[in-house]
Amino acid sequence: MNALLKKIIWLLIVVTGAAAVGGIALNRGEEISALWFVAAALCVYALAYRFYGAWIAATVLVLDETRATPAERFDNGRDFMPTNRWIVFGHHFAAIAGPGPLVGPTLAAQFGYLPGTLWILVGAVLGGCVQDMVTLFFSMRRDGRSLGQMARDELGPVGGAASLIGTLAIMIILIAVLGLVVVNAMKHSPWATSTVASTIPIAMLVGLYMRNFRPGRVLEASALGVALLLLAVVMGGWIDHSAWRGLFDQEGLTLAWMVIAYGFAAAILPVWLLLAPRDYLSTYIKLGTILLLAIAILFLQPTIKMPALTQFIDGSGPIFGGKLFPFVFITIACGAISGFHALIASGTTPKLLANERDIRLIGYGGMVLESFVAIMALIAATVLEPGVYFAINSPAGVVGKEAVDAVARISAWGFPVTVEQMQLLASQMGESSLFARTGGAPSLAVGMASIFGSAFGAGMLALWYHFAIMFEAIFILTTLDAGTRVGRFMLQDMLGNLWPKMGETSWMPSVMLTSALVVGAWGYFLYIGVIDPNGGVNLLWPLFGIANQMLAAIALCVGTGILIKSGRLKHAWITGVPLTWLVIVTTTAAWEKITSADIRIGFFAAARDLDVKLASGQLPAAKAAVAPQLIFNQQLDAWLTIFFVITLWVIVLDMLRIASRHLSGKPVPPVSESAHIPSRLVEDFARD
Template sequence: MSSLVLMLVGLAILILGYVLYSKFLARRVFKLNEDFKTPAHELEDGVDYVPTNKFILWGHHFTSVAGAAPIVGPAVAIIWGWLPAFLWVTFGTVFFAGMHDLGSLWASTRNKGRSIGSLAARYIGKRGAALFLVVIFLLLLMVIAAFAVVITGLLVGTPSSVIPTWGAIGVALLVGVAVYKLKWPLVPVTVVGVVALYSLIVLGDQVPVILPDDFLGIGPASFWIITLFVYGAIASLLPVWILLQPRDYINGVQLFVGLALLYGAVLIGALFTASKPELVAPMWNTDVPAGTPSLVPLLFVTIACGAISGFHGMVSSGTSSKQLDKETDARFVGYFGAVGEGLLSLGTILAVAGGIGSVARWEEIYANFGAGGVNAFVEGGGALMENGIGLPASLSATVLATMAVLFAATTMDTGIRLLRFVVQEIGDAAKFKINKVWATLIVVAVGLGLTFSQGLDGDGGLRIWPLFGTTNQLLASLTLSIIAIMLIRKRRNPLPALLPLVLVFVMSFWAALEQLITFADPANPDWLLFVLDVVIIVSSIWVAVEAFIAMRKAGRDDPEPADADERLVAVREDL
């Protein structure tokens, strides 16, 4: 089958989802109102609460939620065949991720920019909220530790990505000053910023940076890990307009440039070259390697970002809701942010299913479960761009590796900021005030401790990563339960939240139980992961039960009085 056909069908599904379904959610379910005073205006402080242009905020939101996960997940899950991955990415983005991301952004905006953990306390109860915070803390810890290792692997394995990775910080700082201090127009600033970033990519391809085995008394991996945590700590403490917003915005634009190159390579390669890009991966793989888990339920937790992800709800409620200029911007920022991630996952499927040169090479890469990942994406995508648009293989690899590094880095520094919020919330719950500097130091200390817990090569950063998929998806289902409770209390249609909630909770809970059995295998037990999995399972059950009770109570109680702005929307619709 032609890669072009798969690309066009996927693009059509995602575009129709945004044009039609997101409009239905915005108007009929959430009833977004541009006259509502958002937390960014009500609580503006110039640090976390900053009214932001929707395009810049979309860039921050999108690159923060994307990271490397929408690349890694589909690149691993394609071992079951390209069709299951394609269906879950496209329809999951439209009906699951879009609803979840837009809904959590709306829910937080309607509650003064409170985080999902704080919303759990209000809508589910204090006991459920306490357990909710446990799940959130573990998930964010997994993200910052694992992404530090992933980024380090790319910086060491693709040294041409070093200069553009760190040079992007300078570009972001200049963009922030130009937009916020000098008040220059966004479009020319964007063009100059993207040109500068891609110039750094070309420079990096010509001047790769390879650190010696003994650099400042430590190895390259240790140096990059420590540097990343120091950078993340500083970035998380700075006002969002200085670095976080402009860095994420420029990264978001460069992602779409990179995706345009990838999709353009498929189109041009199919129409104008002799070597047509064909899918070499099986449509449905019935001959998976020994030890590969069953497609159901593992597909639904292997591909999280790019279909639905609980981490997105933390970004929506942790940073994005505090920067939303108008409530109506939530459709573009939240739902289209999910669509952007779906486009990245679809591009990954095209790269690893159609960019790998032959069936034999594909089978060589996917000789066991867990293979593929970012390296398969870089290899396949690089081949597509070289064959389709003539971009040299080394430069193509640099473009894709830099893309992966920059997204993982933005997710990591946003994760540190979010985990700082969680530490402060835990302190508040314990009646112990923790300022943001001390909270950040605690986060960095715990993150570095986990990352180096198994040696200076950083393998400890991936120690608890096997729990990420199930934890992430359980958190998504619990976030959907909060959205559903709010809708029920307002007497609006909760089905767009309840239907994804049920499927995601069942699949992720099923996967967590299967993992529990694996961790307790007498031949190769892993008691740390077993205990953590038990904690996550028990916490999720408890929160789910309390959420169900809260839903029933919300249905029996009197409807929540409509705010003045909601009554105004109703009048406008009647007119």
């Protein structure tokens, strides 16, 4: 009876899911409720988790719950520690969910709601979740070793070096593009700027509280910090109408320099003073806001205004250039498949697992939840009137600097919008203008504010808008701090091989030099992104997507290699299929970014075009002054893309070489799995 009931319930989920996905996919021209998206997502996730995830766990990986995990074997009460699976889930999710799944889907909404939604759902359940789960499993079976170490042990030194360089490169590009998102959100917005600026002293205060005043009282300190953050949002509104206004009303370039200076300070300041407390605050705000957004969407059931597909699938999109294939798969990385997760899944998380059977919940389930965040971000972007969405997200270089030109251009695309409408919206949101606020953060904030506003009272739209900006900025800045520091450690490690003194992480000259190098690297891309009249997003986000997908391909190569070497060739397609897809997508995107004659897609084409215009004196003086830098940068980006795609192919070919050697009986690096030690926790293991 019970079994029958279960079957009926799963059948109902299948039918509901199919109806929802079908409804979304086949709907044309009619407005559709966001609830369909939530229903489609939840059904797809439930089915994938229950059947595909469970099948991978039982048949491919063969999880063994009687085997002692590293947490049990090396239990030291600190980093290795058997931990309740929901607690591990919380830690893992907080670590993997950053600004990526919010920004990517917002930008990809230029193609319409359909491509993004389908890729987020399919990419996550067949790609991202599998990558996270498999990486977590293999790292756990190797005492919690990192992706780089696994690549070196299992594939050889080439794979190891590629993953190390890949990680450093993606970190640099990621920080630059996130910095750009924050700068664009703060540009000429005293309210946003003052709120974001105040998060720095608030974090420091919380840090001092936890370190000196009441050591270790993390929750007390965090509660204080969250209260102060909310107060800072309100105070920002007051500053916006006070004499202080001018102090926080800054140009993009000034703000970029401030972000760069901040990044350098954060990298050399002690962790406890800024990074650790900021991370606590951002985690609470992030989890709280995501929950609030989910409740608001369920409660309010907003209507999606964006069409299923727009004409921009032909590659002429204003937000970023490039056709639907391959660029939607590059733009939405986090939320569908993100290589960065492999670093977390082979870092802290495997050291906490109390039992192997928890891997499905944490590896597969954690990514499912992140994917759901991406779906919500997509909903928040597509509930806006398409005209408004394009007015906010299109750079001035594409639609024109003047509001009249911009609305005329956007309306001509078939997305009507008026100057009055945009002015009203801006004044409702407490901003002076919302035109050309690229980067995704402002349009997401407008979307969130309108959802929150209609769910919890419309009188506070401006407060909600700036709350949403603060929410995005605070964890972008956390990623910026943490990423700069990781980059610094990696660089110190590399330089330590040449000169051991440089490898000492507390030697001040080394700290200063490596921090300056890392900050200088991402600061350069941020600077270029800000001065580029076409908006740096078009330049940087595809580069970031390519880098992130390259890292995912490395993780999938490691996974596929180990599966084949450990005699699981028959099932190697679980990572092999997403790997093949990523290789196709990344290579095609890189090819177009390098060779396309369209100046909004091809880096070299853009450089040549600018060169010709500069030489023939067609450029206005202001643009001519920065043109040489832009030309150099376009060429640099092209070479960087070439480098990424070569790295990708090197590791793929290396993996195939190892696999074919193994299959033809030739010697390969041995499978480095730790020995089986029976768990003592199993019999008397009480879930704490």
